[in-house]
Amino acid sequence: xxxxxxxxxxxxxxxxxxxxxxxxxxxxxxxxxxxxxxxxxxxxxxxxxxxxxxxxxxxxxxxxxxxxxxxxxxxxxxxxxxxxxxxxxxxxxxxxxxxxxxxxxxxxxxxxxxxxxxxxxxxxxxxxxxxxxxxxxxxxxxxxxxxxxxxxxxxxxxxxxxxxxxxxxxxxxxxxxxxxxxxxxxxxxxxxxxxxxxxxxxxxxxxxxxxxxxxxxxxxxxxxxxxxxxxxxxxxxxxxxxxxxxxxxxxxxxxxxxxxx
Amino acid sequence: xxxxxxxxxxxxxxxxxxxxxxxxxxxxxxxxxxxxxxxxxxxxxxxxxxxxxxxxxxxxxxxxxxxxxxxxxxxxxxxxxxxxxxxxxxxxxxxxxxxxxxxxxxxxxxxxxxxxxxxxxxxxxxxxxxxxxxxxxxxxxxxxxxxxxxxxxxxxxxxxxxxxxxxxxxxxxxxxxxxxxxxxxxxxxxxxxxxxxxxxxxxxxxxxxxxxxxxxxxxxxxxxxxxxxxxxxxxxxxxxxxxxxxxxxxxxxxxxxxxxxxxxxxxxxxxxxxxxxxxxxxxx
Numbered sequence: 001x002x003x004x005x006x007x008x009x010x011x012x013x014x015x016x017x018x019x020x021x022x023x024x025x026x027x028x029x030x031x032x033x034x035x036x037x038x039x040x041x042x043x044x045x046x047x048x049x050x051x052x053x054x055x056x057x058x059x060x061x062x063x064x065x066x067x068x069x070x071x072x073x074x075x076x077x078x079x080x081x082x083x084x085x086x087x088x089x090x091x092x093x094x095x096x097x098x099x100x101x102x103x104x105x106x107x108x109x110x111x112x113x114x115x116x117x118x119x120x121x122x123x124x125x126x127x128x129x130x131x132x133x134x135x136x137x138x139x140x141x142x143x144x145x146x147x148x149x150x151x152x153x154x155x156x157x158x159x160x161x162x163x164x165x166x167x168x169x170x171x172x173x174x175x176x177x178x179x180x181x182x183x184x185x186x187x188x189x190x191x192x193x194x195x196x197x198x199x200x201x202x203x204x205x206x207x208x209x210x211x212x213x214x215x216x217x218x219x220x221x222x223x224x225x226x227x228x229x230x231x232x233x234x235x236x237x238x239x240x241x242x243x244x245x246x247x248x249x250x251x252x253x254x255x256x257x258x259x260x261x
Numbered sequence: 262x263x264x265x266x267x268x269x270x271x272x273x274x275x276x277x278x279x280x281x282x283x284x285x286x287x288x289x290x291x292x293x294x295x296x297x298x299x300x301x302x303x304x305x306x307x308x309x310x311x312x313x314x315x316x317x318x319x320x321x322x323x324x325x326x327x328x329x330x331x332x333x334x335x336x337x338x339x340x341x342x343x344x345x346x347x348x349x350x351x352x353x354x355x356x357x358x359x360x361x362x363x364x365x366x367x368x369x370x371x372x373x374x375x376x377x378x379x380x381x382x383x384x385x386x387x388x389x390x391x392x393x394x395x396x397x398x399x400x401x402x403x404x405x406x407x408x409x410x411x412x413x414x415x416x417x418x419x420x421x422x423x424x425x426x427x428x429x430x431x432x433x434x435x436x437x438x439x440x441x442x443x444x445x446x447x448x449x450x451x452x453x454x455x456x457x458x459x460x461x462x463x464x465x466x467x468x469x470x471x472x473x474x475x476x477x478x479x480x481x482x483x484x485x486x487x488x489x490x491x492x493x494x495x496x497x498x499x500x501x502x503x504x505x506x507x508x509x510x511x512x513x514x515x516x517x518x519x520x521x522x523x524x525x526x527x528x529x530x531x532x533x534x535x536x537x538x539x540x541x542x543x544x545x
Contacts, residue, residue, distance in 0.1 A: 040370040041390055042403045048329065049371040079264070163268065187341035199342060207346055213353065219333030221355055228352045235346075 003091035007099025008106060015069060015107035024061040025111065029118050031057055036126055047128030048218050054119030055214045059142065062112040063173060066146050070104040070153035071165035074251070079162075083256050093252050097154070101244060105150045109143045116142075133223040138213035141229070144236035145211035149173055151243035158250030181209040206239045319380030326372035326389070332359045366397035377410075382452075387411035388424045395428055404428055419448035423467055426474075430527050435477045442471040465494035469503060477520040481510050 015021060032054040040046055077083040086096060116139050120130055152172065157165035183202040187195045210232050216224065223229075328334075334357050340347075361368060370393075376386040391407040394400050408425040415421055422445035429438040446467055450460040472487035488507055492500045509519060 038371065038374070040367070040374045041394065041407055043367045043370045043394070043398065043400070045364065046367040046371055048368045163271070184340040184342040184344075188339060190341075195341075202342055203344065207344070210346060210349055210353065215333050216353065219329075221333070224352055228349050232349060 003095045004099040008103035011103025021111040045127045047123045047126035051123040052218045058115035066108045066149045067153045067169040070150045071157045072162040073100045074157045075162035134217050138217045141211040147240045151240045155243045155247035176208045315379045319376045319383045322376035326369040329369045366393045381414035417451045419445040439474040465491045473523050479516045
């Protein structure tokens with residue numbers, strides 16, 4: 001456990017040192033603040049659009065952070081040659097992998113928490129009053145989605161370069177977020193072969209739309225029942241475990257060569 | 262080091278490719294941009310850059326406003342696949358059909374504002390904003406500003422003048438409403454085609470509405486002429502109501518009483534009166 005924590009701390013420190021999260025945070029604040037100032041036929045008092053666009057940007061920026069942070073962990077260590085030093089320490093590859101996953105997710109979730117605080121704070125300043133329990137559920141399930149995506153990027157990066165991991169992860173994430181939820185409608189007009197293929201994808205891939213509670217928060221529908229919340233959280237835990245298992249399978253027998261000058 | 266240089270080169274190439282694609286796409290959209298109405302102001306930078314893409318974005322923004330109006334509720338569509346997770350999905354996305362009311366209607370205004378900013382010829386967005394600004398938010402000052410901008414950006418669109426007239430009539434300004442209706446009749450059917458179903462429906466509405474405004478202004482002969490011209494154009498409405506008004510005028514009922522009744526109906530927003538239809542629910 002100590003080894004896992006140490007690896008995770010290294011990831012956190014590295015993320016703090018890099019500017020990615022700060023840049024995205026500042027960009028988010030600037031964009032959402034600009035949105036809040038836009039004219040709405042001279043009417044004040046509307047805040048849902050601030051919340052809607054702000055949370056959309058929070059999802060987008062958190063996704064970018066998750067894929068870039070997780071996707072570069074192993075390839076960068078390999079490029080710099082530090083992977084050999086890390087693996088010579090008294091810890092298993094599985095512990096190293098868990099430490100990386102925990103560190104990546106922790107860093108991204110911390111940034112996401114700040115994003116949510118900014119967006120909801122600005123919406124409140126605009127006169128909105130988002131439901132607190134719904135906000136907490138939305139934030140936590142977003143974190144659960146990030147755990148799945150972080151593990152996915154980590155798994156892909158065990159066998160690719162950093163850039164390839166980012167690209168493949170981004171394409172797969174976009175597919176999961178935009179195409180998979182539409183499959184039940186697409187199969188209505190699909191040929192039998194395509195219908196079968198789409199059905200396989202629908203049931204074989206994680207349904208990330210379950211983690212998206214933004215519309216509930218924006219339109220004030222209130223929180224979801226807690227049994228449903230815990231069910232979705234368990235679903236996220238299962239998929240995170242599956243992706244970490246793939247990561248371990250890709251990493252456990254991987255050989256690294258010492259680079260010569 | 263060579264690896265870093267390669268990575269930088271690859272990123273530069275990708276960035277250049279993406280920038281070139283954006284430029285080419287924007288230029289292509291500009292070539293397919295919607296024609297500028299005569300008398301409309303010269304296109305701005307946004308107009309030139311986005312071309313017909315802006316019309317699509319404006320439509321999306323308008324639909325977003327519609328979704329906000331219905332409280333974000335999602336219409337239940339047919340699903341070709343059922344999953345064990347659909348139970349959770351149904352608890353997350355409610356299907357109730359509801360409408361925003363009162364001060365909550367302010368929430369749709371940003372989206373309607375952006376739709377009109379993206380595409381000034383999106384008259385539906387202007388009219389929807391004006392309607393709810395008046396009937397929901399009770400801000401007549403902002404209503405006038407919306408109609409003025411809509412007319413400035415669509416100077417030959419009869420729908421703006423027609424809706425503006427209805428709005429002023431609801432506020433008791435019958436003289437200016439009648440003038441606006443005259444203007445709308447002169448502009449009709451632009452920008453629609455003369456045999457367009459909506460245009461024909463609106464012509465009937467223009468004629469009967471002007472007829473009733475003329476009753477309110479104590480001009481019975483002109484009122485009768487307009488109402489009689491409207492009757493043959495009523496394709497999906499029973500003309501019995503209009504025929505009753507004709508009978509009342511011809512029988513010599515006092516114009517003051519008839520005018521007061523018309524004004525009361527307009528102010529109350531009765532749906533059975535001269536098609537006080539909700540523009541928000543029109544879908545072209």
